[in-house]
Amino acid sequence: MIAQASTFASRVDLLFWGICALSLAIMLLVGSLVLFFAIKYRRGTAAKRGPVPEKVSREVEIGWTAATAFAFVFLFWFAAVVGTEQFEVPEEALEIHVVAKQWMWKVEHPNGTREIDALHVPVGVPVRLVMTSQDVIHSFYVPAFRIKRDVLPGRYVEIGFTPDRAGTYRLFCAEYCGTDHSRMIGSISVMSQADYARWSSARPQGDSLADQGRLLFERMGCTGCHGPSAQVHAPDLAGIHGRMQPLDGGGFVRADEGYLRDSILLPRKDIVAGYRPIMPSYQGIASEDDLIRLIAYLKSPEASNDRSTTAP
Ligand code: HEC
Ligand SMILES: [Cu+2]
Known part of the structure; x- marks a missing residue:
């Protein structure tokens, strides 16, 4: 069993x-x-x-x-x-990013902690995994949780679970993905809340994903158009996550993570009503890791504060 x-x-x-x-x-x-x-x-x-x-x-x-x-x-x-x-995940769930590639699982926690082929989660807390692949199709499979979801390149897929028993469980890739597919395995550690807090604080504390995203937002030139002192007519990105955005040509779209991702990689796909399609594509420039950080920044309350305090 x-x-x-x-x-x-x-x-x-x-x-x-x-x-x-x-x-x-x-x-x-x-x-x-x-x-x-x-x-x-x-x-x-x-x-x-x-x-x-x-x-x-x-x-x-x-x-x-x-x-x-x-x-x-x-x-x-x-x-x-x-x-x-497994697809109905509560909003307040702990959000963890997973990037699959041949042949490993890269895990990024909101506070910036990274793991490879390992995932630590606290017991009894709902977890939401936002996953993507850097190359081919993989599949995130944890038999002990009874969850499995294909991880596709070029988009975000989500899966949720609430671990309810501490222990170490196996993670498999369940989609044949090349030579070392059978070695694309990892371990999932479900820890008591106290152990998890200890584990978390023992990790080297880097910047949170959102903080790293803010740096990227400047370094990649987003502020040149979206920043408070930009001369270009570009939308204000403060509080954009979850909003219904009006599109050029009618209709609305919910600004979820997938939409934010597409806005950065495929800006011509959906044009915001009232703006001209001048945003360059960051395909091939922003890596999966960069995207996770940029989106974490756009989702953070900090992104809204930056705007409201320095708005012209
Ligand atoms: C050359 C100016 C320019 C640069 C540089 C630029 N953008 Fe944009 N961006 C725009 C314009 C104009 C729009 C609105 C038209 C559209 O949807 O393409 C837009 C739209 C967006 C949207 C969708 C906004 C909405 O209201 O739905 C997001 C998200 C976004 N940009 C993020 C970024 C990020 C992140 C960067 C940096 C990696 C960036 N942009 C760089 C001009 C720019
Ligand atoms: Cu795989």
């Missing part, structure tokens, strides 16, 4: 064994009926071979059709509930 270490692991297992049990029950029922009738109606027996009365046969037909339909609709519903749970 694989350890159950997340809040929905037991439900996934219930679903799995439920499907097994139901399939087994139906197999036994059908199998034994086949056997029973094969013996009863074998050649030479005196069993009654006339037509079944219509009323009886109709009731039997309706009965078994309804019962199996109900059983499978119920299974479908239950599977849908369990299956979508």
